[in-house]
Amino acid sequence: MSPTMLPAAPPAPPLRWRRSFPGGLEEARNVRRFVGCLLTGCPFLDDVLLAADELVVNALRHTKSGQVGGAFTVEIVQDAGRVAVSVADQGGPGEPAALEAGELAESGRGLRTISLTAASWGWHGNGEGRTVTAVFAAERAA
Template identity: 35%
Template sequence: MAGATAMRIPGTAEAIGVVREWAALVMLADGCKYVDSAVLVISELVGNAIKHTRSQRDGGRVVVRLTYPAADVVRVDVIDDGATTVPRPRYPDWDMESGRGLWMVEQVALAWGQRALPGGRRAVWADVAVTFCAA
């Protein structure tokens, strides 16, 4: 199990697939066996950061950081350029194409939350269960 690993991406929809693939490769290299839930959480949190924060502006960015705060848990931190609203899950309208991101994160993650950072930025984090292979 490694320490913290981070990737900075532009605040564009095209970057979501790149960070998803990067995160899966990092977690697998760190010895995680099942990473699908963590990759789903990363995808949803990054998508929300790009859609709902100043990260979507020209030159905007999102930072994704992976750490292991406990055995069999990966913490995903998604740091955006800030927004005027606080992220809150809502019960999804199943007829809509979007609006399920934080609801899905809440269903999959062990815990999640957000914290304000200096400069108006914000981190949304989630702890997700992963399984480590025996060496």
């Protein structure tokens, strides 16, 4: 059989990593290291790191994950030129929203920034737990 007659190789399965962290603000640095080591050479690593940091800080500030004994989980999925970063928290009273922050506001820009840099983002869950995900791709969705 000649090389041109070989069947095409199946696509590689996605790479998936998941790690849980205790609910302290100092863990944001550990998350950035975790993600940075996994995605060395990724062309949009800076955007993924920013999103991971924002999602973690939001989980710690706005959900039960930031309370004593809290925890959160970070998942990274890399597949065919795309990277998804997800943070699963222990739930809270509000819903994640990408709002315009006031000019002098000291916070409130995180999800808005993610919405402008990611190909897509979204969340699912409720007051008992939710997951927020941002997807990055070499080609952004229109």
